[in-house]
Amino acid sequence: EIIEKRRAIPLDENEGIYVRDMKTGRVRAVTGSVYMLTSYEELWDKELPPVVEDLLQTDADQSSGIKHSSTAGPRVKSRLVTYRIPHNSAVQIYDYSTKKARVTFGPDLAVLGPHEHFSVLNLSGNTPK
DSSP states (O other), X not given: OOOOOOOOBOOOTTOXXXXXXXXXXXXXXXXXXXXXXXXXXXXXXXXXXXXXXXXXXXXXXXXXXXXXXXXXXXOOTTBXXXXXXXXXOEEEEEETTTTEEEEEESSEEEEOOTTEEEOOOXXXXXXXX
């Protein structure tokens, strides 16, 4: 009896997925290769706060004030969360498993691990920076 059919997931070097081991409960990120889930693994959905979801969907160029709306549609929650940091910008990422924060300066690509979240700062009024 076939319970579930699984297919290999092709991933580029900047793409990835979150995988949860159902035996141990451990969640990890898999990037940059073709990956086939084992019998005790499942795709894990990474939940983000609504303000972070909005910021990821709307690409804001702070230097010109021009906002570009992403046409890709809603985010696939099991895919690795990435954010292309623009020039002259910084992003703070907090890791809840190690209780440490890291700051990444642009231009760079910020990739969130399974236990990491973006720290959103409101500096001038209501505009998140």
